[in-house]
Amino acid sequence: xxQQQQDDAQPVPAFVARLANARRISVMLKSILLTxxxxxxxxFILPGGIKFVAEDAKSMQANAxxxxxxxxxxxxxxxxxPFKIHLEKLLDCLNIFSxxxxxxxxxxxxxxxYCGPGSVLNLLLEEGxxxxxxxxxxxxxxxxxxxxxxSFGVHNKLIVKSEGMKGAFAELDTSxxxxxxxxxxxxxxxxxxxxxxxxxxxxDFPFDSFVIETFECFRPQCNRxxxxxxxxxxxxxxxxxxxxxxxxxxxxxxxxxxxxxxDSQVSFVEYLCAPEDANEDSERDEESELSGTxxxxxxDGQPSYAHHEVSAPMEQ
Amino acid sequence: xxxVVPSRSLKAFGRAxxxxxxxxxxxxxxxxxxxxxxxxxxLSRAAFACFSFAPQFFDKYRTMPIAGLAVNEQSLLxxxxxxxxxxxxxxxxxxxEKTVDHCDISLDLDESRxxxxxxxxxxxxxxxxxRFSECDTLQAIYGTEHCVNQIACPGAVLxxxxxLFPVNLEEMTISxxxxxxxxxxxxEDLVDPKKVLHTEMVxxxxxxxxxxxxxxxxxxxxxxxxxxxxxxxxxxNEAMQIHFDNAGKPIILxxxxxxxxxxxxxxxxxxxxxxxxxxxxxxxxxxxQQQHFHPQSTPQHQSTPTIKSSPKHEYSSQQSASxxxxxxxxxLFGSGRSNDSQRPSHHTSSHMQVDHATTWVAPQPTPQxxxxxxxxxxxxxxxxxxxxxxxADRMSPNIMPTLGSSIPPPATSSSLPRIGMQPVAVGGxxxxxxxxxxxxxxxAGVLPLPWTTIVRMTSMMxxxxxxxxxxxxxx
Numbered sequence: 001x002x003q004q005q006q007d008d009a010q011p012v013p014a015f016v017a018r019l020a021n022a023r024r025i026s027v028m029l030k031s032i033l034l035t036x037x038x039x040x041x042x043x044f045i046l047p048g049g050i051k052f053v054a055e056d057a058k059s060m061q062a063n064a065x066x067x068x069x070x071x072x073x074x075x076x077x078x079x080x081x082p083f084k085i086h087l088e089k090l091l092d093c094l095n096i097f098s099x100x101x102x103x104x105x106x107x108x109x110x111x112x113x114y115c116g117p118g119s120v121l122n123l124l125l126e127e128g129x130x131x132x133x134x135x136x137x138x139x140x141x142x143x144x145x146x147x148x149x150x151s152f153g154v155h156n157k158l159i160v161k162s163e164g165m166k167g168a169f170a171e172l173d174t175s176x177x178x179x180x181x182x183x184x185x186x187x188x189x190x191x192x193x194x195x196x197x198x199x200x201x202x203x204d205f206p207f208d209s210f211v212i213e214t215f216e217c218f219r220p221q222c223n224r225x226x227x228x229x230x231x232x233x234x235x236x237x238x239x240x241x242x243x244x245x246x247x248x249x250x251x252x253x254x255x256x257x258x259x260x261x262x263d264s265q266v267s268f269v270e271y272l273c274a275p276e277d278a279n280e281d282s283e284r285d286e287e288s289e290l291s292g293t294x295x296x297x298x299x300d301g302q303p304s305y306a307h308h309e310v311s312a313p314m315e316q
Numbered sequence: 317x318x319x320v321v322p323s324r325s326l327k328a329f330g331r332a333x334x335x336x337x338x339x340x341x342x343x344x345x346x347x348x349x350x351x352x353x354x355x356x357x358x359l360s361r362a363a364f365a366c367f368s369f370a371p372q373f374f375d376k377y378r379t380m381p382i383a384g385l386a387v388n389e390q391s392l393l394x395x396x397x398x399x400x401x402x403x404x405x406x407x408x409x410x411x412x413e414k415t416v417d418h419c420d421i422s423l424d425l426d427e428s429r430x431x432x433x434x435x436x437x438x439x440x441x442x443x444x445x446x447r448f449s450e451c452d453t454l455q456a457i458y459g460t461e462h463c464v465n466q467i468a469c470p471g472a473v474l475x476x477x478x479x480l481f482p483v484n485l486e487e488m489t490i491s492x493x494x495x496x497x498x499x500x501x502x503x504e505d506l507v508d509p510k511k512v513l514h515t516e517m518v519x520x521x522x523x524x525x526x527x528x529x530x531x532x533x534x535x536x537x538x539x540x541x542x543x544x545x546x547x548x549x550x551x552x553n554e555a556m557q558i559h560f561d562n563a564g565k566p567i568i569l570x571x572x573x574x575x576x577x578x579x580x581x582x583x584x585x586x587x588x589x590x591x592x593x594x595x596x597x598x599x600x601x602x603x604x605q606q607q608h609f610h611p612q613s614t615p616q617h618q619s620t621p622t623i624k625s626s627p628k629h630e631y632s633s634q635q636s637a638s639x640x641x642x643x644x645x646x647x648l649f650g651s652g653r654s655n656d657s658q659r660p661s662h663h664t665s666s667h668m669q670v671d672h673a674t675t676w677v678a679p680q681p682t683p684q685x686x687x688x689x690x691x692x693x694x695x696x697x698x699x700x701x702x703x704x705x706x707x708a709d710r711m712s713p714n715i716m717p718t719l720g721s722s723i724p725p726p727a728t729s730s731s732l733p734r735i736g737m738q739p740v741a742v743g744g745x746x747x748x749x750x751x752x753x754x755x756x757x758x759x760a761g762v763l764p765l766p767w768t769t770i771v772r773m774t775s776m777m778x779x780x781x782x783x784x785x786x787x788x789x790x791x
Contacts, residue, residue: 164440167415168442196401197401198398198400198401198446199429199444199445199446200443200444201444201445202445203440204441204442204443206440209438211438211440
């Protein structure tokens with residue numbers, strides 16, 4: 001379905017994708033929608049799939065990856081330059097036929113079209129014979145953080161069934177400022193704890209628990225993460241079937257959620273979170289260390305991670 | 317102290333904690349040799365709940381000896397924890413029933429923490445460490461033996477009935493006769509009955525398992541705590557016993573099984589008839605005071621020191637009932653307090669400041685009434701303040717009461733500084749001086765005397781000028 005039929009002036013779109021049920025995308029994007037009202041996401045359209053990346057306070061990154069295989073049609077001859085888009089508006093468009101959280105009676109078909117840098121992202125949605133044609137402005141992308149998670153040794157990782165994790169997160173005190181994650185080869189193996197007004201809450205997982213599928217832990221590690229940054233990951237947890245938790249040598253936490261749908265096709269949502277470190281100097285050292293390794297996606301001249309400020313994402 | 321709550325008992329324990337959290341802010345735990353007591357009292361001390369769990373409720377119940385305590389105190393452990401944090405542990409009871417195998421409650425003396433350890437399925441352990449504080453034994457003094465009325469019924473009967481009442485209803489009245497029980501919503505006298513939804517429900521005595529009424533009675537108590545214990549009862553499908561007397565005596569609701577006992581004691585409102593007679597008494601008192609003005613002057617002066625202090629309070633919760641105050645100040649200030657005029661006693665038009673003073677004095681010794689009446693009090697005090705000083709000089713009813721700019725001005729100006737100007741500011745937004753008072757009075761729609769004379773003079777001048785003009789025209 002070329003756009004040329006409708007408008008002669010339109011160039012050949014660089015990217016076309018069709019999806020049987022828009023709900024898949026909307027559910028995943030909702031889980032990376034952070035609390036910021038002006039939430040933006042950087043979109044990477046690759047031959048293998050689409051990746052949406054959202055960031056918060058330069059300390060946390062959430063990304064959702066939809067593989068090409070889940071689309072009915074996926075035409076992307078070459079990797080396109082990334083662009084930024086208003087995530088909330090995109091979600092509004094995707095949910096244009098649905099009312100709130102009620103499941104749609106009929107699946108909403110979706111067709112995505114993008115002509116290249118500077119053009120709009122076009123969404124064509126159809127439900128029950130009614131069409132909705134949406135054009136979303138694309139913005140110049142900012143450099144996104146590259147946490148370079150794998151560059152540093154990943155000592156500890158585990159894969160756990162999400163139902164176990166859901167109960168654990170529900171138990172935690174969300175009013176607490178920090179979440180402490182302890183992973184160690186001995187007791188307590190995996191422990192999530194919060195310290196709130198009333199006291200401390202610990203959730204312990206033994207390594208041989210039924211819900212834990214794999215547990216590899218070589219070094220005991222204990223790190224604290226801001227609860228406000230971890231909170232969005234609970235949304236991803238809620239829709240997932242499996243969770244992978246990894247911690248690298250610098251204490252960064254990577255939570256990957258596997259979401260599977262009726263067709264037993266899987267998509268992934270990942271959250272990367274920087275640890276809360278009382279020692280700011282060590283962070284600066286790490287920052288300079290980081291700038292030495294990968295130059296493509298870095299924030300040059302950023303003095304510190306600014307864990308303690310909620311800095312607004314860099315606007316254009 | 318250590319006890320293990322098995323899965324079968326977790327529901328009851330969790331529900332008890334929820335019930336306590338609805339009633340009070342803190343939960344008092346006391347581990348005795350033969351029972352675990354979980355108690356709470358509401359902030360207003362009008363409700364007291366006590367849950368006692370027998371050792372067979374637990375899988376394991378052990379009170380460890382604490383070094384240093386006497387032998388007979390060894391088994392005692394007393395602490396209080398925040399009700400909200402306790403409730404957080406048992407937040408989703410359905411989840412707990414499904415996933416939790418057992419719950420271990422123990423006291424960590426080294427770290428001063430109360431430890432709730434929930435062992436869930438799949439080997440997951442959830443541990444809650446609650447900080448506790450020291451406390452004394454909390455116990456209300458009451459007894460069911462002396463209660464003349466007793467009712468027993470399944471929790472559902474009353475719970476289903478109470479659900480029909482408005483959600484934000486605060487107090488409820490139960491009226492019992494030999495044959496029926498009537499539940500009615502209770503609204504205070506202050507509120508216009510026409511503007512409030514009034515709900516009533518009658519339950520025949522057949523619905524109850526036991527309905528032994530010694531003396532028909534009407535009792536009024538707080539609905540929130542009542543609902544809490546009813547929910548507890550209903551969810552556990554247990555029968556409830558209610559013991560009560562007449563208004564003013566506490567009502568005791570209790571549930572008892574082999575495993576645990578629950579008791580809720582609620583304070584009831586004193587007979588509403590009594591409170592209405594107190595307010596109506598003020599009306600005749602003011603009327604009688606009119607005749608006895610002179611003797612009253614002494615007490616007025618005695619009360620002056622208190623009056624002086626009143627401006628500082630302004631809208632403070634000094635009580636009561638100077639029922640006439642509002643009317644007068646309503647006239648004085650012309651606005652604001654007009655809503656007070658709903659009260660029936662207002663129409664005793666006390667435009668005589670004398671009355672204000674006297675009526676204010678009269679209620680003063682009466683016991684403090686509900687805080688809703690505080691706005692009445694402040695205004696009454698203000699008016700009476702001026703009244704007490706202007707006294708006998710100003711018996712003329714034609715003169716609308718003023719803030720003191722009426723005769724004799726010198727007297728008023730001297731008196732006002734003593735009272736303080738704030739009342740003026742409070743009431744009508746007037747200034748802090750005589751002129752300001754006049755403005756305030758004028759703003760309130762009250763004409764001071766000089767103004768009338770000015771009007772007269774002006775009118776006379778106009779008349780003379782017109783006459784002169786006419787004469788001039790005649791020429």
